[in-house]
Amino acid sequence: MLTEAQKITQVKAVLESEPEKVAVETISLALSIEDAENRDLTLLELTAYLAGKRDWNKAIGVAQMIEASYEKTDALHYIAAQLSKAGDLERSLWFFNEAEKEARRCDFYWQQAELLQKLAKSLVETGATSKANELLEKSVSVAQKGQDSPNLQDSLDAASVLSESILILASFTETETAVALAETIKNTAIRERTLRLLFEHSSREKLVA
Amino acid sequence: MSDESVEAQQTEIVLTLYRGLNGTNPSAFRVDVDGVSVFEFMLEGYKFNLPIRAVYKGEKTAGTIAKIVENDLEGAIAEYTPQFGEGHWSLRFSDLTTQEIKEALSKFAKNVLK
Numbered sequence: 488m489l490t491e492a493q494k495i496t497q498v499k500a501v502l503e504s505e506p507e508k509v510a511v512e513t514i515s516l517a518l519s520i521e522d523a524e525n526r527d528l529t530l531l532e533l534t535a536y537l538a539g540k541r542d543w544n545k546a547i548g549v550a551q552m553i554e555a556s557y558e559k560t561d562a563l564h565y566i567a568a569q570l571s572k573a574g575d576l577e578r579s580l581w582f583f584n585e586a587e588k589e590a591r592r593c594d595f596y597w598q599q600a601e602l603l604q605k606l607a608k609s610l611v612e613t614g615a616t617s618k619a620n621e622l623l624e625k626s627v628s629v630a631q632k633g634q635d636s637p638n639l640q641d642s643l644d645a646a647s648v649l650s651e652s653i654l655i656l657a658s659f660t661e662t663e664t665a666v667a668l669a670e671t672i673k674n675t676a677i678r679e680r681t682l683r684l685l686f687e688h689s690s691r692e693k694l695v696a
Numbered sequence: 697m698s699d700e701s702v703e704a705q706q707t708e709i710v711l712t713l714y715r716g717l718n719g720t721n722p723s724a725f726r727v728d729v730d731g732v733s734v735f736e737f738m739l740e741g742y743k744f745n746l747p748i749r750a751v752y753k754g755e756k757t758a759g760t761i762a763k764i765v766e767n768d769l770e771g772a773i774a775e776y777t778p779q780f781g782e783g784h785w786s787l788r789f790s791d792l793t794t795q796e797i798k799e800a801l802s803k804f805a806k807n808v809l810k
Contacts, residue, residue, distance in 0.1 A: 557723035
């Protein structure tokens, strides 16, 4: 009988040996990990590996077994990104949409906003700038809501994601729009830093022009 | 400088910082340019409060640096950053990527809380 740690180590060892195909037994072993968080992390690693090998059916099947929304979003994101690299843009966008839906199920607004931002960055790499812009705007909107959390930690984490998403959005939008969004950051220290970075970005753009 | 203030500068103050968590995976930690938000007090509304022990010397003012004294978090420091909120410290790691910081904290959290 394997311990939890041995099961995790064994799955990692299989992946490190870089097999062309991952055996069903390895997936079963990962699924037998009792701790839900450890199981999710192992299933996430398996999904990433399977997607990298373009074993789409297994990758999708394993991703669906992940319980936690953050890790499930990451798994769907891996599949979407690999499908895009493989040139299957239609299915890639479908998985980006699924990842977006899953991201919205996370416990905290800052986690939702962080995931939407990650998906947006990845979409930029695939050339889907319009969809990337849409997700960045959603990330901003979710993070704005998160700032209203009565819990200081959540509120600050939301402001932190908000700042990052605005700075990324600044590359796609008018500086005035980005500045207006930055003004909505409620924490003074984070708002002032974001505004300073936006002005630096704007000055650089003008110099290049 | 008086003897008392010299003594105050040399006295080690031990404190426990907390990060509120609902889980222990890397996704539970938000890392940005300032580091990871931790607090001098326990936070309500979370499944766990992860305790992180630290020491600093002298008077605590904005910018005071505390050394983290947890074996699993070697090399980490915390800076007192009350500009972000009451009792706020920024936990930082040198030479680690965002993902590596999340993984180090997750490993520490699993050891402490599970």
